[in-house]
Amino acid sequence: MSVEFDRKIHNTLADANLQLAIYTATARLKDKRAETVAPDALPDYQELRTQANAVKKHTIENLDYYLEEFERNVEAHGGKVVYAKDGTEVADFVLGLAKDRGARLIVKSKSMTTEEVDLNERLEHHGLESVETDLGEYIIQLAHERPYHIVAPALHLTRYDVADLFTKRLNVPRETVIEKQTAIARKVLRQKFLAADIGISGANFLVAGSGAVVLVENEGNIRLTTSAPKIHIAIAGIEKMIPRAQDLAVFLKLLGRSGTGQLLTVYTSFLSGPRRGGEIDGPDEFYVVLLDNGRTRLLPDRGKRQSLYCIRCGACLNACPVYRKIGGHSFPWVYSGPIGAIITPQFMGVSHEPGLPFASSLCGACAEVCPVKIDIPKVLLELRSDVKKAEVREKRNRLEKLAFRAFAWLMTHPRLYEMAGKLAASAAPPDGSGWIKSVPAPMNIGPLRAWLSQRDLPPAPARSFREMWRRR
Amino acid sequence: MGNRVSLFVTCIVDQLFPKVGMDMAEVLERLGYEIDFPERQTCCGQPAFNSGYRDEARTVARHFLDTFEACECIVAPSGSCTSMVTHHFAELFQKEPETLARVHSLEKRIWEFSTFLTEVAGVEDVGARLEDVVTFHDSCHGLRELGIKDAPRRLLARVRGLELREMQPAEECCGFGGTFAVKFAELSGAMARTKIDAILNTGATTVVALDLSCLMQIQGALSRAGSQVRTMHLAEVLASR
Numbered sequence: 001m002s003v004e005f006d007r008k009i010h011n012t013l014a015d016a017n018l019q020l021a022i023y024t025a026t027a028r029l030k031d032k033r034a035e036t037v038a039p040d041a042l043p044d045y046q047e048l049r050t051q052a053n054a055v056k057k058h059t060i061e062n063l064d065y066y067l068e069e070f071e072r073n074v075e076a077h078g079g080k081v082v083y084a085k086d087g088t089e090v091a092d093f094v095l096g097l098a099k100d101r102g103a104r105l106i107v108k109s110k111s112m113t114t115e116e117v118d119l120n121e122r123l124e125h126h127g128l129e130s131v132e133t134d135l136g137e138y139i140i141q142l143a144h145e146r147p148y149h150i151v152a153p154a155l156h157l158t159r160y161d162v163a164d165l166f167t168k169r170l171n172v173p174r175e176t177v178i179e180k181q182t183a184i185a186r187k188v189l190r191q192k193f194l195a196a197d198i199g200i201s202g203a204n205f206l207v208a209g210s211g212a213v214v215l216v217e218n219e220g221n222i223r224l225t226t227s228a229p230k231i232h233i234a235i236a237g238i239e240k241m242i243p244r245a246q247d248l249a250v251f252l253k254l255l256g257r258s259g260t261g262q263l264l265t266v267y268t269s270f271l272s273g274p275r276r277g278g279e280i281d282g283p284d285e286f287y288v289v290l291l292d293n294g295r296t297r298l299l300p301d302r303g304k305r306q307s308l309y310c311i312r313c314g315a316c317l318n319a320c321p322v323y324r325k326i327g328g329h330s331f332p333w334v335y336s337g338p339i340g341a342i343i344t345p346q347f348m349g350v351s352h353e354p355g356l357p358f359a360s361s362l363c364g365a366c367a368e369v370c371p372v373k374i375d376i377p378k379v380l381l382e383l384r385s386d387v388k389k390a391e392v393r394e395k396r397n398r399l400e401k402l403a404f405r406a407f408a409w410l411m412t413h414p415r416l417y418e419m420a421g422k423l424a425a426s427a428a429p430p431d432g433s434g435w436i437k438s439v440p441a442p443m444n445i446g447p448l449r450a451w452l453s454q455r456d457l458p459p460a461p462a463r464s465f466r467e468m469w470r471r472r
Numbered sequence: 473m474g475n476r477v478s479l480f481v482t483c484i485v486d487q488l489f490p491k492v493g494m495d496m497a498e499v500l501e502r503l504g505y506e507i508d509f510p511e512r513q514t515c516c517g518q519p520a521f522n523s524g525y526r527d528e529a530r531t532v533a534r535h536f537l538d539t540f541e542a543c544e545c546i547v548a549p550s551g552s553c554t555s556m557v558t559h560h561f562a563e564l565f566q567k568e569p570e571t572l573a574r575v576h577s578l579e580k581r582i583w584e585f586s587t588f589l590t591e592v593a594g595v596e597d598v599g600a601r602l603e604d605v606v607t608f609h610d611s612c613h614g615l616r617e618l619g620i621k622d623a624p625r626r627l628l629a630r631v632r633g634l635e636l637r638e639m640q641p642a643e644e645c646c647g648f649g650g651t652f653a654v655k656f657a658e659l660s661g662a663m664a665r666t667k668i669d670a671i672l673n674t675g676a677t678t679v680v681a682l683d684l685s686c687l688m689q690i691q692g693a694l695s696r697a698g699s700q701v702r703t704m705h706l707a708e709v710l711a712s713r
Contacts, residue, residue: 358655362649404528408531414513454693455664456691465493469497
């Protein structure tokens with residue numbers, strides 16, 4: 001584990017206000033989800049999950065086919081598909097188009113994919129203004145922060161934090177009433193929508209059979225982002241593909257419920273191509289940028305490619321007892337929580353933060369709520385194995401490897417295992433009164449010290465079970 | 473199935489909580505089972521498996537397979553160790569068809585203690601008595617991998633003198649997680665403290681669970697917090713009379 005990862009975890013755990021904010025917000029999302037998927041509310045919930053998993057599995061296993069079908073259909077509607085290998089290619093495309101069309105101002109709707117490639121920073125570096133229009137995203141853009149949560153980017157900030165931020169950045173009187181804060185943001189953003197040259201969105205689903213980009217939202221900002229400016233660019237990971245529009249009947253039921261506990265989000269937009277003759281709204285130009293950024297690397301891996309089934313609902317974050325303690329910013333990349341723990345090492349390489357797959361008690365709460373049934377603990381276990389194989393190759397962490405070899409040896413030699421147990425017990429004799437609170441200094445090393453930093457140890461029993469069994 | 477039962481007591485019970493193993497044997501004997509303890513048993517290999525050391529885990533799993541090869545019915549006082557055998561051994565031997573066949577045969581012969589009682593022995597009342605107010609912690613692997621939720625509660629409901637008070641939430645992890653508890657000690661400790669808050673809120677004087685790993689974590693945190701609440705494995709409760 002890196003020092004930075006450790007430090008961020010420590011700082012989050014030590015911040016009582018932040019702990020309360022995370023715990024309360026995730027509890028609310030978690031409870032609302034539970035209500036909407038309860039057997040009386042949605043009797044076929046488990047069947048829907050099974051179906052969603054099967055559709056995603058099929059799509060990922062035939063992704064080449066569906067990508068081409070999608071491309072054909074987008075182009076048939078007058079749009080254009082652009083393939084991007086990484087963040088640089090995404091930024092180059094947007095910058096090139098902006099330069100060609102003389103664009104200066106970009107409005108953006110919420111998109112984890114653009115966060116993943118630091119799109120705003122790259123565009124601003126080249127003199128473009130890129131404004132987030134989702135309220136939560138707008139707040140964290142003003143704060144120069146990363147999203148704290150996949151669906152609730154400003155989950156960690158209270159309305160008082162937002163009041164301070166608005167006063168400082170927007171030069172407005174301090175306002176702590178949430179509705180009034182929203183009105184402030186709305187006023188600023190409305191001007192941006194009207195003046196913007198380009199609108200950039202993400203995508204919740206790409207429908208291969210119709211070439212549609214499907215977007216869900218509650219604020220209406222996506223509708224404006226994708227229809228007010230003359231140019232709309234949707235940026236999506238290639239795994240967002242689904243075969244047919246009919247499949248949305250499954251996915252839309254699951255997404256709203258799993259993400260925010262809504263039966264359906266307030267708006268669901270189906271966008272396919274630019275404005276056609278006779279239509280009142282819509283952009284003149286329509287582009288879909290399909291991003292790889294490490295995703296194709298997962299495709300040959302039978303065990304781990306299920307990580308690409310994710311529909312970014314965030315339910316695993318809310319259910320995760322680790323996320324609920326360490327929050328979103330402790331994670332080494334933009335994706336946090338259980339899904340972040342499995343896709344970060346796969347997109348960025350396991351050495352990006354080797355400790356990440358180990359930062360889990362493997363409780364399985366994530367897999368239990370995952371609407372597409374990704375077996376997150378299983379993928380974590382495989383990643384742990386990948387990390388250890390890399391360590392052996394690079395001759396790192398050799399003491400731990402040696403310890404586990406000794407463990408395996410001892411566990412296959414029962415007599416020696418018994419003797420080792422006796423030896424350990426004699427070093428920590430039972431104190432008779434219950435739980436020992438300290439051990440002799442020479443033993444107070446490594447794992448033992450780590451254990452004792454938080455908890456007491458049980459007293460060693462006078463005899464092992466096998467001894468008691470022989471004597472009875 | 474005959475009435476012979478082989479115990480897999482798990483390494484943690486063997487080394488740290490032997491009374492739980494003895495109590496489990498006593499309950500099973502009370503129900504008329506003949507108990508066998510294969511002496512060569514050690515560990516299921518989960519510590520190595522969960523730490524990413526699959527070769528080492530495979531070595532230990534192979535020893536387990538050899539040790540319990542001839543056993544008709546195996547009972548273990550742990551959901552987690554049982555699940556290691558029934559849900560993860562197969563993954564270790566994907567490339568060895570013969571061993572894999574032995575694993576699949578073993579999967580059907582090993583039972584977590586409470587499930588064995590309700591599903592195989594078909595009992596709920598084992599004749600236990602314990603005057604106490606208890607709360608029950610659902611251990612993650614038993615709950616989510618083996619689907620154990622009702623069995624221990626049905627058994628506890630038939631213990632004379634015992635009052636069960638559910639904690640909220642009972643299903644949230646205690647933060648143990650094997651080497652996680654020491655690799656991420658501060659985080660693990662914070663999770664344990666959330667768990668003990670849930671326990672203390674019930675006013676119960678005893679926490680019951682099906683896994684000693686969770687109970688060691690919970691008892692360690694309770695003790696550190698200065699609480700008098702004690703921990704018991706279900707076998708200890710059921711052996712009480």
